[in-house]
Amino acid sequence: MALFQHDGQHDSKDLETLIGASVKVEGNFVGAGDVVVEGHVAGTLKTSKNLRIGPAAVVKADIEAANIWVAGEIRGHVKCAGKIELAPTAKIFGNVDSQSIAVAHGAILHGKVTMAGHEVAEPKNANDK
Amino acid sequence: MYFYVFDNFLQDRRYESDVAAVETRLAQLGIQGRSEKITILKNIQEAVTTAIKRGATTVVAVGNDSTVSKVLPQVVEHNVTLGLIPIGPEQTIAGYLGIPAGAKAAEVLSRRVIRRLDLGEANDQLFLLNLAAPAAAAVTCDNKYTVTSRDPDGQLVITNFNRGVGSGRPDDGRLELVVERGEQRGWGNRRRGFQGSIFPFTKAKITCTGSPTVVLDGQRAIKPPVLVTVVPHRLEVIVGPQRSFE
Numbered sequence: 001m002a003l004f005q006h007d008g009q010h011d012s013k014d015l016e017t018l019i020g021a022s023v024k025v026e027g028n029f030v031g032a033g034d035v036v037v038e039g040h041v042a043g044t045l046k047t048s049k050n051l052r053i054g055p056a057a058v059v060k061a062d063i064e065a066a067n068i069w070v071a072g073e074i075r076g077h078v079k080c081a082g083k084i085e086l087a088p089t090a091k092i093f094g095n096v097d098s099q100s101i102a103v104a105h106g107a108i109l110h111g112k113v114t115m116a117g118h119e120v121a122e123p124k125n126a127n128d129k
Numbered sequence: 130m131y132f133y134v135f136d137n138f139l140q141d142r143r144y145e146s147d148v149a150a151v152e153t154r155l156a157q158l159g160i161q162g163r164s165e166k167i168t169i170l171k172n173i174q175e176a177v178t179t180a181i182k183r184g185a186t187t188v189v190a191v192g193n194d195s196t197v198s199k200v201l202p203q204v205v206e207h208n209v210t211l212g213l214i215p216i217g218p219e220q221t222i223a224g225y226l227g228i229p230a231g232a233k234a235a236e237v238l239s240r241r242v243i244r245r246l247d248l249g250e251a252n253d254q255l256f257l258l259n260l261a262a263p264a265a266a267a268v269t270c271d272n273k274y275t276v277t278s279r280d281p282d283g284q285l286v287i288t289n290f291n292r293g294v295g296s297g298r299p300d301d302g303r304l305e306l307v308v309e310r311g312e313q314r315g316w317g318n319r320r321r322g323f324q325g326s327i328f329p330f331t332k333a334k335i336t337c338t339g340s341p342t343v344v345l346d347g348q349r350a351i352k353p354p355v356l357v358t359v360v361p362h363r364l365e366v367i368v369g370p371q372r373s374f375e
Contacts, residue, residue, distance in 0.1 A: 015296060015327075016296050016327075016329055017327060017328055017329065018323075018325070018326050018327040019326050019328075020308060020310065020324055020325045020326035021310075021324065022278055022279050022280035022283055022308065022310050022324075022325070022326070023276060023277070023278055023279065023308050023325075023326040024276070024277050024278075024279055025274050025275070025276050026274060026275050026277075027269075027273050027274030027275055028273045028274055029273065029274045030273065031329075033296060033329075038324075039279075039326065040279075043274060
């Protein structure tokens with residue numbers, strides 16, 4: 001997944017939207033391809049593909065994406081259909097819903113984490129016993 | 130039938146040999162058609178309109194980006210095919226379309242590989258390449274979100290062609306808003322990696338305080354507010370093998 005190569009370059013051919021460091025976006029952003037955020041976003045941020053929140057990014061928005069890599073700051077509810085990965089510089093102030101999560105040492109996560117895909121399976125196992 | 134319109138600046142003596150080489154090669158390939166050399170006394174739009182009324186089905190702009198910009202409204206209005214023979218400086222459009230300069234372009238014309246491309250429309254004026262707005266402008270995309278630049282030296286460009294990053298194509302039914310950073314404008318800096326912003330959209334509104342202008346295809350200036358929409362697959366154009374898209 002070229003989008004998640006952490007070298008600061010954005011050469012992925014699937015990259016549809018790039019919100020650079022010099023830009024501020026306000027409103028309800030909805031994308032259909034990979035999205036990279038290095039700047040400021042306020043409102044909501046949704047994509048059916050992958051989302052990368054760079055180290056200098058400040059996102060005050062509810063977020064939805066297939067997979068998310070976070071190195072910047074998020075203030076809002078994060079909903080991830082696949083995997084969310086928090087780099088050491090990541091800061092999330094809000095609840096996280098995800099299939100799977102990886103948190104690096106140093107990352108800050110203030111909120112409730114719900115592993116949506118696994119909630120259903122656990123009670124069934126308990127009843128079987 | 131081909132109609133070749135030679136732009137006014139080609140009257141300059143330094144282009145004499147290029148023009149002669151083009152005419153010779155067109156004759157060799159048997160696609161010379163009709164032609165008109167624009168002078169200060171002739172209007173290029175009128176010449177194109179007259180030629181189309183007389184049966185021209187392909188209008189070939191011989192010149193540069195400015196020439197294409199001038200003939201574009203007539204070509205689109207009458208649904209004819211656009212060709213290009215690049216001579217002189219400012220050949221961004223030819224570069225994207227993969228058309229070599231001078232007489233070699235005649236071979237591209239004779240192969241007649243045609244693609245239908247999107248156009249942009251800004252306050253009822255068409256553009257093929259891009260629209261440039263000052264950094265102070267705010268752009269609201271698809272009535273959903275507003276993009277502003279925090280870099281006073283930057284520039285906002287709405288582009289139809291891919292500028293080397295992102296997945297945009299000139300036939301994908303969308304335009305792209307590209308926000309360039311001030312320190313990145315210039316080829317040397319571009320090679321270090323793009324650090325601006327890209328937003329695909331189908332409809333956008335450009336607003337700006339003060340009285341700046343936005344510029345279409347580097348040629349025509351209009352004043353904000355500007356409503357920009359994409360006109361999908363509106364232009365039929367002859368392209369070369371080295372074009373920047375499939």
